[in-house]
Amino acid sequence: MTLTRRDFAKLGALGLAAQFAPQLHAQANKKKIGYAIIGLGRIAGHFMPGIRNTTNSQVTALVSGHRDKAERLADQYGVPHSSIYSYDDFDRIAENKAVDAVYVALPNSMHAEYTIRAAKAGKHVLCEKPMAASVADAEAMIAACKAANVKLMIAYRCHYEPTNLKAVQLIRQGALGQVQAIESQFGFNIAPGEWRLNRKLAGGGPLYDVGIYSLNACRYLTGEEPAHIAAFASVIDHDGRFNEVEENVSWTMKFPSGIVASCNTTYGAPMEGFFRVHGSKGTLEAAPAFNYDGLRLIADFAGTHIDKPNPAKDPYQFTAQAEHFSHCIQNGLAPKTPGEEGLRDMRYIAQIYHSAGIDI
Amino acid sequence: MTLTRRDFAKLGALGLAAQFAPQLHAQANKKKIGYAIIGLGRIAGHFMPGIRNTTNSQVTALVSGHRDKAERLADQYGVPHSSIYSYDDFDRIAENKAVDAVYVALPNSMHAEYTIRAAKAGKHVLCEKPMAASVADAEAMIAACKAANVKLMIAYRCHYEPTNLKAVQLIRQGALGQVQAIESQFGFNIAPGEWRLNRKLAGGGPLYDVGIYSLNACRYLTGEEPAHIAAFASVIDHDGRFNEVEENVSWTMKFPSGIVASCNTTYGAPMEGFFRVHGSKGTLEAAPAFNYDGLRLIADFAGTHIDKPNPAKDPYQFTAQAEHFSHCIQNGLAPKTPGEEGLRDMRYIAQIYHSAGIDI
Numbered sequence: 001m002t003l004t005r006r007d008f009a010k011l012g013a014l015g016l017a018a019q020f021a022p023q024l025h026a027q028a029n030k031k032k033i034g035y036a037i038i039g040l041g042r043i044a045g046h047f048m049p050g051i052r053n054t055t056n057s058q059v060t061a062l063v064s065g066h067r068d069k070a071e072r073l074a075d076q077y078g079v080p081h082s083s084i085y086s087y088d089d090f091d092r093i094a095e096n097k098a099v100d101a102v103y104v105a106l107p108n109s110m111h112a113e114y115t116i117r118a119a120k121a122g123k124h125v126l127c128e129k130p131m132a133a134s135v136a137d138a139e140a141m142i143a144a145c146k147a148a149n150v151k152l153m154i155a156y157r158c159h160y161e162p163t164n165l166k167a168v169q170l171i172r173q174g175a176l177g178q179v180q181a182i183e184s185q186f187g188f189n190i191a192p193g194e195w196r197l198n199r200k201l202a203g204g205g206p207l208y209d210v211g212i213y214s215l216n217a218c219r220y221l222t223g224e225e226p227a228h229i230a231a232f233a234s235v236i237d238h239d240g241r242f243n244e245v246e247e248n249v250s251w252t253m254k255f256p257s258g259i260v261a262s263c264n265t266t267y268g269a270p271m272e273g274f275f276r277v278h279g280s281k282g283t284l285e286a287a288p289a290f291n292y293d294g295l296r297l298i299a300d301f302a303g304t305h306i307d308k309p310n311p312a313k314d315p316y317q318f319t320a321q322a323e324h325f326s327h328c329i330q331n332g333l334a335p336k337t338p339g340e341e342g343l344r345d346m347r348y349i350a351q352i353y354h355s356a357g358i359d360i
Numbered sequence: 361m362t363l364t365r366r367d368f369a370k371l372g373a374l375g376l377a378a379q380f381a382p383q384l385h386a387q388a389n390k391k392k393i394g395y396a397i398i399g400l401g402r403i404a405g406h407f408m409p410g411i412r413n414t415t416n417s418q419v420t421a422l423v424s425g426h427r428d429k430a431e432r433l434a435d436q437y438g439v440p441h442s443s444i445y446s447y448d449d450f451d452r453i454a455e456n457k458a459v460d461a462v463y464v465a466l467p468n469s470m471h472a473e474y475t476i477r478a479a480k481a482g483k484h485v486l487c488e489k490p491m492a493a494s495v496a497d498a499e500a501m502i503a504a505c506k507a508a509n510v511k512l513m514i515a516y517r518c519h520y521e522p523t524n525l526k527a528v529q530l531i532r533q534g535a536l537g538q539v540q541a542i543e544s545q546f547g548f549n550i551a552p553g554e555w556r557l558n559r560k561l562a563g564g565g566p567l568y569d570v571g572i573y574s575l576n577a578c579r580y581l582t583g584e585e586p587a588h589i590a591a592f593a594s595v596i597d598h599d600g601r602f603n604e605v606e607e608n609v610s611w612t613m614k615f616p617s618g619i620v621a622s623c624n625t626t627y628g629a630p631m632e633g634f635f636r637v638h639g640s641k642g643t644l645e646a647a648p649a650f651n652y653d654g655l656r657l658i659a660d661f662a663g664t665h666i667d668k669p670n671p672a673k674d675p676y677q678f679t680a681q682a683e684h685f686s687h688c689i690q691n692g693l694a695p696k697t698p699g700e701e702g703l704r705d706m707r708y709i710a711q712i713y714h715s716a717g718i719d720i
Contacts, residue, residue: 176629177629178596178597178628178629179629180547180596180607180608180626180628180629180631181545181547181608181610181624181625181626181629181631182624183543183545183622183624185541185543185638187540187541187638189640228592230590230591230592230612230715231590231612232588232590232612232613232614232620233620234614234618234619234620235618236538236540236617236618236619237538237640247540247618248540248541248618248619248620249620250541250612250613250614250620250621250622251612251622252590252591252592252610252611252612252622253592253610254592254594254610257596258594258595258596258607258608259594259596259608260592260593260594260608260609260610260624261610261624262543262610262611262612262622262623262624263622264541264542264543264620264621264622264638265541266540266541266638268538268540268640269536269537269538269539269540269541269638269639269640269642269643270638270642270643270660271541271638271643272643278545278547278624278626278629278630278631279629280549280597280628280629282629282630283629283630283631283632300630355590
């Protein structure tokens with residue numbers, strides 16, 4: 001049996017997926033949530049168009065060290081120039097009633113400072129992953145948001161992405177039988193000069209940046225927390241890129257049920273974001289699993305074959321996660337991927353580095 | 361650029377592949393090497409048709425506890441009934457001049473005994489993998505063959521298989537640039553009652569049986585020996601199958617160059633034999649990688665796309681390895697996969713089990 005597109009869509013509307021699904025109903029009777037975008041780099045370039053496609057969110061302020069760039073984007077998104085902030089005068093945002101929340105899209109090590117300053121300014125915080133450059137920073141961020149009574153969500157876009165949700169749903173429904181083992185990878189061959197190669201800014205190497213997708217995927221695919229972790233890391237290319245962060249990490253995890261997982265990440269080679277889950281009744285994979293678009297789910301179990309490219313185009317994942325966070329703010333709900341979810345990954349990352357003999 | 365079939369064939373004839381390639385030239389001037397097949401189970405059912413397709417090998421004796429089955433097969437392969445042995449009278453094979461070598465296709469724990477008895481009978485030994493049920497047994501097998509001045513080869517059929525050899529060749533030629541990371545898996549959902557589930561007969565679980573393919577592949581793909589190994593094992597299904605051996609193993613390895621590898625094996629789920637190699641210039645995978653046929657090589661590097669199903673049909677791998685061993689015997693050469701190769705895997709398997717907390 002092969003699932004039709006309609007069956008697939010139907011599955012998507014059921015069960016566990018619904019738990020994560022973005023709220024797609026227009027909230028016409030509610031004021032849109034206004035976001036200040038902190039950091040106008042690459043990922044903000046996905047988030048801002050993403051927010052434009054929501055029913056409940058809008059960009060209402062920009063925070064940048066580049067006034068020219070900020071003014072250009074402000075004009076594009078209908079943001080008054082009076083709502084452009086520099087990093088120095090950022091705290092004045094407290095007085096801006098058009099800003100309900102901030103989106104933190106800065107280098108990792110700056111997440112904590114701007115999350116905490118935003119919380120003190122009374123703004124909810126949607127922070128990119130990895131949550132921070134250290135466990136201590138992540139804990140401080142949670143504490144600050146709690147003290148200020150603002151919501152904190154980590155931008156784990158895959159938790160709001162239908163291909164990933166479908167994989168989770170099939171597993172929870174028992175389509176694969178008892179899950180035994182998972183493989184996941186994500187990496188790329190990094191260009192010299194990236195801030196990601198600066199330990200102080202990035203916190204770590206590919207594990208922080210892209211390996212976190214595999215780590216997090218193993219957790220949402222199993223619905224369990226890893227009980228044991230073992231890892232190796234290496235630098236092979238002594239070409240100046242890896243003076244501060246690792247080039248490769250390979251790690252294995254064992255979950256409480258006995259499910260095992262093996263993962264790789266790299267900054268030294270193309271490595272498509274990928275996961276494959278082996279259950280007693282069959283196999284399921286997403287390839288690619290973590291890209292901004294072009295995702296594809298392949299599954300074979302009990303006579304069923306699924307090969308389903310996801311036609312949704314970037315920035316659909318950014319739309320879904322902004323929609324979700326705004327919905328939580330509007331309705332006083334807890335986000336699906338709160339600070340605590342980010343903190344858990346930070347702790348597992350620390351365990352992986354520790355096992356690999358890397359001090360962080 | 362896409363490699364044509366002809367380019368692909370041409371590549372296969374070059375460089376490193378040639379080093380491993382089976383000797384396909386008829387050795388018309390040499391007597392065919394006569395094999396006694398020890399154990400007439402599943403794998404012998406591949407080996408015997410395989411040997412029939414060689415130019416330099418033939419089945420000349422059978423060793424079995426089932427006289428009826430042996431007589432049927434003897435008639436099929438032109439083996440005189442006087443060359444059928446039981447396990448009790450096996451040592452009489454020393455007097456059989458039509459037998460140059462034995463093929464040991466018994467449960468793992470019996471490999472040592474029959475390899476050593478064959479060596480004492482003056483016969484060369486081609487032994488299935490895993491080489492033995494323990495490191496000590498493997499060492500004893502090597503010593504016995506050395507003492508008897510007979511050759512010992514472990515039946516690592518992938519070392520003689522063109523899709524695997526092509527992968528090795530592309531890597532050695534630098535097509536992928538600097539290799540950074542490898543993933544490999546192999547497993548299946550085992551039926552109850554198999555001898556493979558009996559620790560005394562099998563030595564261990566899926567790691568011994570099929571995980572060894574991934575372990576060995578990581579070694580021939582890198583051309584290196586693992587310097588560090590970490591592993592977890594588990595039993596999830598308490599349904600009587602896994603009272604003696606593990607159900608799942610996940611392990612990670614670090615090689616001296618810094619290449620990392622992550623592997624899974626299972627007896628609890630379908631898990632296609634697979635490897636994927638990530639280099640600075642591209643990616644290469646074989647899927648399936650370890651089956652008896654239907655292998656497929658996919659590679660993308662520097663503008664080249666390869667997607668090459670291997671049309672060869674089982675028992676082509678058994679033909680190639682028998683051809684190779686017979687050629688070595690005829691010409692006084694060392695086989696490409698001697699006992700020492702098997703012993704290395706036995707030692708790494710012991711390390712994996714040790715890391716996973718399993719006593720063997």
